[in-house]
Amino acid sequence: GQNIDQPTEMTATEGAIVQINCTYQTSGFNGLFWYQQHAGEAPTFLSYNVLDGLEEKGRFSSFLSRSKGYSYLLLKELQMKDSASYLCAASDSNYQLIWGAGTKLIIKP
Amino acid sequence: IAGITQAPTSQILAAGRRMTLRCTQDMRHNAMYWYRQDLGLGLRLIHYSNTAGTTGKGEVPDGYSVSRANTDDFPLTLASAVPSQTSVYFCASSVDPSYNEQFFGPGTRLTVL
Numbered sequence: 688g689q690n691i692d693q694p695t696e697m698t699a700t701e702g703a704i705v706q707i708n709c710t711y712q713t714s715g716f717n718g719l720f721w722y723q724q725h726a727g728e729a730p731t732f733l734s735y736n737v738l739d740g741l742e743e744k745g746r747f748s749s750f751l752s753r754s755k756g757y758s759y760l761l762l763k764e765l766q767m768k769d770s771a772s773y774l775c776a777a778s779d780s781n782y783q784l785i786w787g788a789g790t791k792l793i794i795k796p
Numbered sequence: 797i798a799g800i801t802q803a804p805t806s807q808i809l810a811a812g813r814r815m816t817l818r819c820t821q822d823m824r825h826n827a828m829y830w831y832r833q834d835l836g837l838g839l840r841l842i843h844y845s846n847t848a849g850t851t852g853k854g855e856v857p858d859g860y861s862v863s864r865a866n867t868d869d870f871p872l873t874l875a876s877a878v879p880s881q882t883s884v885y886f887c888a889s890s891v892d893p894s895y896n897e898q899f900f901g902p903g904t905r906l907t908v909l
C-alpha cells in the first residue's frame with residue numbers, strides 16, 4: 688500500500704533550527720512535496736524534490752533520499768509565524784499526491 | 797478573481813439533503829482536484845480532472861460526484877449528505893496532471909447533521 692509517515696507534533700524555540708522528517712512508500716515515485724498550512728487556511732507550496740540531495744530556499748531547505756524513501760524539511764532561524772502544520776506529500780506513478788497527516792509545529796518564544 | 801475561489805465558505809446541512817460545492821480557477825490550469833481534510837488524517841483525494849471534459853475517482857469517491865464542463869469550474873456534489881461527510885473540503889488545481897505543484901482554494905467547512 689501507499690503510505691506517508693511524519694511526526695504528529697513538534698515543538699521548537701524561536702530562533703532555533705528544526706528538522707521535520709517524512710518517510711514514504713508509494714507505487715512509483717515522481718517527487719516529494721512539502722506544503723505549509725496555517726490553522727484554518729489552505730495548504731501552500733513550500734518545496735519539491737525529485738532528485739537526491741538538498742534544495743535550499745531561504746530559511747527553508749528540503750532533502751530527499753530516494754533509496755531510503757526519506758525526506759526532511761529543515762527550518763532555520765525560526766519565527767513565530769512558522770507555527771503551522773507541515774504536510775509531506777509524495778507523487779506516485781500516476782502523479783497522484785499521497786499526503787501525510789501533517790506535523791504541527793509549535794514555536795515557543 | 798485571482799487564483800482559486802470556493803463557495804460557500806461554510807455550510808450546515810441536514811442529512812439527506814443535496815449540496816453542491818463550487819470551485820472556480822482563473823489560472824487556465826488543466827488539472828483540478830477535490831480533497832477532504834479530517835483531523836488526524838492527511839488530505840484525501842475525492843475526485844480529480846486532468847482536463848476539461850474528463851474526471852476520475854480518487855481515494856474516497858463514494859457519495860460524491862463531479863463534472864468538468866469547462867476549464868475554470870469543477871463543482872463537487874453530495875447527492876444525499878451523511879454525517880460522515882462532515883469535513884473541510886479543498887479544491888486545488890495544477891498546470892497539468894504531471895506538474896504536481898497544486899494551488900489550493902480557501903476551503904469549505906461542511907457540517908452535516
